[in-house]
Amino acid sequence: MVLRIDRRRLVMGGLGLSGLLLPAGQALARQLTAATGFTHNVASGEPGPDSMLLWTRYVPMNEGVTRLEAEVALDPDFAKVVAGGVVRTGSYRDWTAKITVDGLKPGTVYWYRFIAPNGERSPVGRTKTLPEGKVDRFNLAVFSCSNLPQGLFNAYAHAAARKDVDLWLHTGDYIYEYGIASTREADWALGRKEQLLPVTEILAIADYRLRYASYRADPDLQHLHQLAPMVALWDDHESANDSYEAGAQNHQPDKEGDWNIRRAAAMQVYREWMPVSDEPWKAYSIGTLATLYRTESRLLARTKPADLGAAFRAADPDAALKAFRDGVWKDPAATMMGSTQESWLAHKMKATKGAWQLVGMGILGRTVMPKDAVDWLRPEVNEKKVAGYKNNIRAAQQGLPMWMDRWDGYPAARSRLLKAAQTADADLVMLSGDSHNAWAYGLMEDGQPAGVEFAGQAVTSNGMEGDMGADPKVVAQGFMAANSELKWADTSQRGYMMIQVTPQRVTGEWLFLQTIKARSTALSGSHRMSVERGRRVFTG
Numbered sequence: 001m002v003l004r005i006d007r008r009r010l011v012m013g014g015l016g017l018s019g020l021l022l023p024a025g026q027a028l029a030r031q032l033t034a035a036t037g038f039t040h041n042v043a044s045g046e047p048g049p050d051s052m053l054l055w056t057r058y059v060p061m062n063e064g065v066t067r068l069e070a071e072v073a074l075d076p077d078f079a080k081v082v083a084g085g086v087v088r089t090g091s092y093r094d095w096t097a098k099i100t101v102d103g104l105k106p107g108t109v110y111w112y113r114f115i116a117p118n119g120e121r122s123p124v125g126r127t128k129t130l131p132e133g134k135v136d137r138f139n140l141a142v143f144s145c146s147n148l149p150q151g152l153f154n155a156y157a158h159a160a161a162r163k164d165v166d167l168w169l170h171t172g173d174y175i176y177e178y179g180i181a182s183t184r185e186a187d188w189a190l191g192r193k194e195q196l197l198p199v200t201e202i203l204a205i206a207d208y209r210l211r212y213a214s215y216r217a218d219p220d221l222q223h224l225h226q227l228a229p230m231v232a233l234w235d236d237h238e239s240a241n242d243s244y245e246a247g248a249q250n251h252q253p254d255k256e257g258d259w260n261i262r263r264a265a266a267m268q269v270y271r272e273w274m275p276v277s278d279e280p281w282k283a284y285s286i287g288t289l290a291t292l293y294r295t296e297s298r299l300l301a302r303t304k305p306a307d308l309g310a311a312f313r314a315a316d317p318d319a320a321l322k323a324f325r326d327g328v329w330k331d332p333a334a335t336m337m338g339s340t341q342e343s344w345l346a347h348k349m350k351a352t353k354g355a356w357q358l359v360g361m362g363i364l365g366r367t368v369m370p371k372d373a374v375d376w377l378r379p380e381v382n383e384k385k386v387a388g389y390k391n392n393i394r395a396a397q398q399g400l401p402m403w404m405d406r407w408d409g410y411p412a413a414r415s416r417l418l419k420a421a422q423t424a425d426a427d428l429v430m431l432s433g434d435s436h437n438a439w440a441y442g443l444m445e446d447g448q449p450a451g452v453e454f455a456g457q458a459v460t461s462n463g464m465e466g467d468m469g470a471d472p473k474v475v476a477q478g479f480m481a482a483n484s485e486l487k488w489a490d491t492s493q494r495g496y497m498m499i500q501v502t503p504q505r506v507t508g509e510w511l512f513l514q515t516i517k518a519r520s521t522a523l524s525g526s527h528r529m530s531v532e533r534g535r536r537v538f539t540g
């Protein structure tokens with residue numbers, strides 16, 4: 001039985017009378033842990049020109065190791081099965097199953113399903129292999145930051161209704177690790193609180209598994225996965241906020257145990273539940289049109305972000321900020337990806353010269369806090385936060401960025417990446433998320449254009465509008481005036497991005513939803529920008 005939660009907080013299918021007498025959250029917990037059969041639909045990923053990874057989850061009645069058959073056909077009725085295989089699963093991997101099928105044709109739509117030993121069949125999924133050779137057009141939808149209690153996944157629903165998408169790209173924060181108490185009650189969307197399980201922050205393997213099980217009971221997310229392959233990379237919240245190799249802002253070893261154990265649990269469960277391989281990073285060739293990169297910049301090599309805090313407490317903060325700027329901030333040993341991945345990306349960009357280089361990752365664009373930002377804050381913003389903004393403005397006067405957790409906190413590594421793109425003569429297009437708001441950056445290195453960045457707004461997670469009460473147009477203008485790389489911004493709306501790739505240009509469109517607090521796919525607007533081949537700056 002596929003688990004789906006409808007928007008009226010009821011659990012559909014198989015919820016007995018005893019379940020109806022329980023509070024919704026407990027009823028869902030009971031159902032998620034007791035469900036048998038194909039509990040969470042199907043998904044696909046790791047697309048190739050002749051292969052695809054297929055995913056499902058199947059819990060047998062008898063709890064033993066089970067064996068599933070996968071079938072791939074050219075039609076949804078499976079009149080002609082053209083590929084398939086068999087795969088085992090068990091409780092050791094939370095009953096999730098992944099199989100990579102080969103022998104497929106490029107640029108082709110396939111239908112797939114799994115069959116259990118008792119003959120039970122999974123829902124049918126649709127997927128599409130990557131094209132080969134010359135490609136005229138390729139469309140990706142880009143998502144990030146889907147905090148379940150903060151909103152309905154209307155962005156997924158809107159994208160799923162499109163007919164023009166070849167691939168989903170999720171740049172991370174697919175789940176959040178927080179307990180429900182960490183989200184302000186005012187930010188909860190109706191009915192979503194009861195859907196978040198467990199109710200506390202996730203720390204151990206069982207917690208991470210239940211969190212994915214609850215997110216993936218969302219019908220819009222399930223439907224999205226069912227319709228097209230997804231390339232997915234984790235950001236920080238798939239483990240813990242502001243994570244790096246050795247720890248995280250939201251991990252307290254004295255109370256929450258060894259970070260290495262939690263980090264390993266987060267990575268294991270991500271790979272169980274997502275349609276991804278165990279390869280830490282990967283490149284996908286979209287014929288000769290583009291190379292798409294799945295990168296890793298959180299858990300395997302990232303060094304601890306530099307901390308500005310001490311500079312503000314110094315006797316002479318401005319002198320301390322200058323020393324920080326010229327010292328620890330520029331440390332070449334600070335890294336997001338680690339030298340092995342940096343080298344791989346540099347080589348791969350050279351090796352696929354002539355193709356668009358589409359890199360999925362966190363924000364590269366340089367962003368300092370505008371000097372007027374305090375004037376834009378809502379009156380209810382507390383003193384501590386106001387002091388934080390004032391500190392960021394003070395740092396900006398010394399040329400220091402507002403986000404130390406992003407590439408801005410790793411300027412030497414950022415330079416290496418952008419120089420590698422320039423050396424490779426690459427048409428670099430960064431596709432990112434992470435900030436919850438929408439940004440377009442023209443990336444510069446050594447005074448020369450190095451590529452562009454389409455940074456997408458969150459599916460549901462709160463953005464800057466939580467603090468900023470001023471007209472978003474004023475906020476955007478202020479940010480652009482203070483930041484030469486920033487070419488456009490929207491600081492208040494949720495949604496997703498569509499990226500259309502053609503040989504001549506890449507066009508990004510930010511699509512904004514009217515609401516995430518009620519079920520709706522109505523748009524409030526959109527914004528388009530494009531980059532022409534060989535220009536490395538926004539041209540329209």
Ligand SMILES: [Fe+2]
Nearest residue numbers: 145173434461
């Ligand atoms: Fe996020």
